[in-house]
Amino acid sequence: xxxxxxxxxxxxxxxxxxxxxxxxxxxxxxxxxxxxxxxxxxxxxxxxxxxxxxxxxxxxxxxxxxxxxxxxxxxxxxxxxxxxxxxxxxxxxxxxxxxxxxxxxxxxxxxxxxxxxxxxxxxxxxxxxxxxxxxxxxxxxxxxxxxxxxxxxxxxxxxxxxxxxxxxxxxxxxxxxxxxxxxxxxxxxxxxxxxxxxxxxxxxxxxxxxxxxxxxxxxxxxxxxxxxxxxxxxxxxxxxxxxxxxxxxxxxxxxxxxxxxxxxxxxxxxxxxxxxxxxxxxxxxxxxxxxxxxxxxxxxxxxxxxxxxxxxxxxxxxxxxxxxxxxxxxxxxxxxxxxxxxxxxxxxxxxxxxxxxxxxxxxxxxxxxxxxxxxxxxxxxxxxxxxxxxxxxxxxxxxxxxxxxxxxxxxxxxxxxxxxxxxxxxxxxxxxxxxxxxxxxxxxxxxxxxxxxxxxxxxxxxxxxxxxxxxxxxx
Amino acid sequence: xxxxxxxxxxxxxxxxxxxxxxxxxxxxxxxxxxxxxxxxxxxxxxxxxxxxxxxxxxxxxxxxxxxxxxxxxxxxxxxxxxxxxxxxxxxxxxxxxxxxxxxxxxxxxxxxxxxxxxxxxxxxxxxxxxxxxxxxxxxxxxxxxxxxxxxxxxxxxxxxxxxxxxxxxxxxxxxxxxxxxxxxxxxxxxxxxxxxxxxxxxxxxxxxxxxxxxxxxxxxxxxxxxxxxxxxxxxxxxxxxxxxxxxxxxxxxxxxxxxxxxxxxxxxxxxxxxxxxxxxxxxxxxxxxxxxxxxxxxxxxxxxxxxxxxxxxxxxxxxxxxxxxxxxxxxxxxxxxxxxxxxxxxxxxxxxxxxxxxxxxxxxxxxxxxxxxxxxxxxxxxxxxxxxxxxxxxxxxxxxxxxxxxxxxxxxxxxxxxxxxxxxxxxxxxxxxxxxxxxxxxxxxxxxxxxxxxxxxxxxxxxxxxxxxxxxxxx
Numbered sequence: 001x002x003x004x005x006x007x008x009x010x011x012x013x014x015x016x017x018x019x020x021x022x023x024x025x026x027x028x029x030x031x032x033x034x035x036x037x038x039x040x041x042x043x044x045x046x047x048x049x050x051x052x053x054x055x056x057x058x059x060x061x062x063x064x065x066x067x068x069x070x071x072x073x074x075x076x077x078x079x080x081x082x083x084x085x086x087x088x089x090x091x092x093x094x095x096x097x098x099x100x101x102x103x104x105x106x107x108x109x110x111x112x113x114x115x116x117x118x119x120x121x122x123x124x125x126x127x128x129x130x131x132x133x134x135x136x137x138x139x140x141x142x143x144x145x146x147x148x149x150x151x152x153x154x155x156x157x158x159x160x161x162x163x164x165x166x167x168x169x170x171x172x173x174x175x176x177x178x179x180x181x182x183x184x185x186x187x188x189x190x191x192x193x194x195x196x197x198x199x200x201x202x203x204x205x206x207x208x209x210x211x212x213x214x215x216x217x218x219x220x221x222x223x224x225x226x227x228x229x230x231x232x233x234x235x236x237x238x239x240x241x242x243x244x245x246x247x248x249x250x251x252x253x254x255x256x257x258x259x260x261x262x263x264x265x266x267x268x269x270x271x272x273x274x275x276x277x278x279x280x281x282x283x284x285x286x287x288x289x290x291x292x293x294x295x296x297x298x299x300x301x302x303x304x305x306x307x308x309x310x311x312x313x314x315x316x317x318x319x320x321x322x323x324x325x326x327x328x329x330x331x332x333x334x335x336x337x338x339x340x341x342x343x344x345x346x347x348x349x350x351x352x353x354x355x356x357x358x359x360x361x362x363x364x365x366x367x368x369x370x371x372x373x374x375x376x377x378x379x380x381x382x383x384x385x386x387x388x389x390x391x392x393x394x395x396x397x398x399x400x401x402x403x404x405x406x407x408x409x410x411x412x413x414x415x416x417x418x419x420x421x422x423x424x425x426x427x428x429x430x431x432x433x434x435x436x437x438x439x440x441x442x443x444x445x446x447x448x449x450x451x452x453x454x455x456x457x458x459x460x461x462x463x464x465x466x467x468x469x470x471x472x473x474x475x
Numbered sequence: 476x477x478x479x480x481x482x483x484x485x486x487x488x489x490x491x492x493x494x495x496x497x498x499x500x501x502x503x504x505x506x507x508x509x510x511x512x513x514x515x516x517x518x519x520x521x522x523x524x525x526x527x528x529x530x531x532x533x534x535x536x537x538x539x540x541x542x543x544x545x546x547x548x549x550x551x552x553x554x555x556x557x558x559x560x561x562x563x564x565x566x567x568x569x570x571x572x573x574x575x576x577x578x579x580x581x582x583x584x585x586x587x588x589x590x591x592x593x594x595x596x597x598x599x600x601x602x603x604x605x606x607x608x609x610x611x612x613x614x615x616x617x618x619x620x621x622x623x624x625x626x627x628x629x630x631x632x633x634x635x636x637x638x639x640x641x642x643x644x645x646x647x648x649x650x651x652x653x654x655x656x657x658x659x660x661x662x663x664x665x666x667x668x669x670x671x672x673x674x675x676x677x678x679x680x681x682x683x684x685x686x687x688x689x690x691x692x693x694x695x696x697x698x699x700x701x702x703x704x705x706x707x708x709x710x711x712x713x714x715x716x717x718x719x720x721x722x723x724x725x726x727x728x729x730x731x732x733x734x735x736x737x738x739x740x741x742x743x744x745x746x747x748x749x750x751x752x753x754x755x756x757x758x759x760x761x762x763x764x765x766x767x768x769x770x771x772x773x774x775x776x777x778x779x780x781x782x783x784x785x786x787x788x789x790x791x792x793x794x795x796x797x798x799x800x801x802x803x804x805x806x807x808x809x810x811x812x813x814x815x816x817x818x819x820x821x822x823x824x825x826x827x828x829x830x831x832x833x834x835x836x837x838x839x840x841x842x843x844x845x846x847x848x849x850x851x852x853x854x855x856x857x858x859x860x861x862x863x864x865x866x867x868x869x870x871x872x873x874x875x876x877x878x879x880x881x882x883x884x885x886x887x888x889x890x891x892x893x894x895x896x897x898x899x900x901x902x903x904x905x906x907x908x909x910x911x912x913x914x915x916x917x918x919x920x921x922x923x924x925x926x927x928x929x930x931x932x933x934x935x936x937x938x939x940x941x942x943x944x945x946x947x948x949x950x
Contacts, residue, residue: 089535193640292819323918
């Protein structure tokens, strides 16, 4: 009979070996980024079933091996597909320890370490934002952070909403750019104001919300009898990576008494670099900020900070004071549960704490600058090559571009867009099917457009050049 | 210079050792459940700081050791404090692999394995519920699942809400028992109907929602001009562990055209046992169900299924069809992102898949029955001892009880409640401060009451007897 310790030892020793193999393969460019198969084939390959009779611990490592074999390698230098990438061993360790500790963040009593660590991290992130008297909490992703901020804005503008709900004469309306993340409009929908309660503000040629257009729309909506209450700016839009002009938007928000939220889920990390933080100039004037260290900072998903300028906002918005959980005799100031939309909540703080100890402020600044440089170099490569063109002037770490195949070089105007768009779809699929590159696309200016995201410090010029070569080859 | 592989090897080999030590200590009753210290002392002990200059990977294992040293041992047989407990090596491995794979559940492309595994698990959970044509998705906890279900109910009753928001003449009102989880009332608040839009229905002596009272209240609210749209029943209330009579509530809901949601976050797992599934009789008549495998099934936090009777409900409620993410040329039926309130979403499916392979349906049935038996045995112990009494007739795995110290045995009525309540607070704190037991309390019938939760199969009669002895000793 195996003792519990022996069984654990056999399992976790082998799991560690698997981790080392898996992560070391991220340094080997001959490994495929992904082995693409259709869902039904994958189900067969995984032998995915849930048995009536248990098979014991012995087979579970095989499941882990199969899982990793068929997973996308998001740490591979040629995974350029999402707003996150690379791998951070310290961050992974933080997740492992969170799983070992398996507790929940509602009270200091249940999660003492997670609580004090999260508070320290929130304080540091707030310092970068410029919220001297701020507060915050981690959420399971940017969409939930955005929802919490929309709710806080709704609460300030319509203080009766928490108890009475929305009234007939409230008629709330919020504003965000037409290139902002869909979670903002959905947050309005969740909050009861409908998708029609969000007005999309036009952007300039780089994809930035236009403050003049915002002001015009705010005035027009007020004249229509609706009540403007929120401007949601974006620092780092999802497709183009644009940074809205926060300072100018704060002026408009200030003139009209609107809550200013900055969805910096993606671009907030630029605050870590003195070279790039000006992209977010004015963010200290915001009322709320969403910032995801699981994106540009490279810790594992999810780690999403929901930051508020003013202490008490979160409890004022979300708090329900459940007495079975939050005891009056406890040190309640340290219980974070009443600040969130959750009850049980994973410990997302450890991974960022460990990673911060390893990298320091300085390491993070270098990482961010490296990613910006990577995008800048890729942009130059795109501009130098015949047939390639930028579709947006990049502001950050996203580069949106298209390729016009040789045979169609004569095309102009809409015909050219169509030819480029068709090539984007065809080439992207071929690169992914072969496992060489995963690079995403989005419709921009009317046609499918490649979107490369620089998010992995391991990605080098050789990878960037190889991507352009491969696009030409596949065309 | 260390190679990446050597550095990874040093880190993760040691991490595996730490995992084995940590988990093996759960079998050693001499280990404290927790080392309680006030927050400021903990901050000092952790040497919690975020350095300007990085310290490299070398020190990070020390952070992990410190983290675990000061954490609550939720896997300890004397941790009886929350609705979760114990530890599952397969579940922990699932979390480790999720961290290694570090991807996001929005598309099949980005998370092929997570997607097909989640769909298989949802199908299985739906089969236990009795949703033959159902659908579902994992959420980061029961509160978010409850929110999604409240939104789905709102959407069916007020189909204009997605685009237009709530109208003046909607006046929605929902119903839930006065002992249901606070996240339900908060969900109504989030959805724009205010906490006042939830009517609390009285419970019977065991803490079950009273169908007669529900019907009376529904009729009364309709007469007042409000629009009843949702009954949220609970299978396993947070404090008393009561199971609302779902079948009778479904009758009321049916008569009045109301959405029936069952918050089975805690008690859903009773469906796994033929012996106990009748507690949820009628759940197949519900429109939506929340069920948390991270509670009674013992996988790490968070794993919360949001289940819908009817396919298409989730997209109809939450879907925003963001074209940058969900590509028309992809196998969109397999993209789960548009079914949630999130965008990026952790892979919570692996841990449950691995655990299910290890335990099987049968192992889970035995686990659930073991926990119910544990609670039954504890209840008998409470009833046998002088000075102890049950405050509720237990239905599931929670036992709510009080102790009247010897010196105060003469007290009756309110004086007795006061004496018992004071003893609960004092004794509980002493047990936790000494690290011997963590057992929670809540105010029930007017006074603080111990709530023991049977959630760890390692907890044995010796632990249950030792708890009662310790309570007597501390009194």
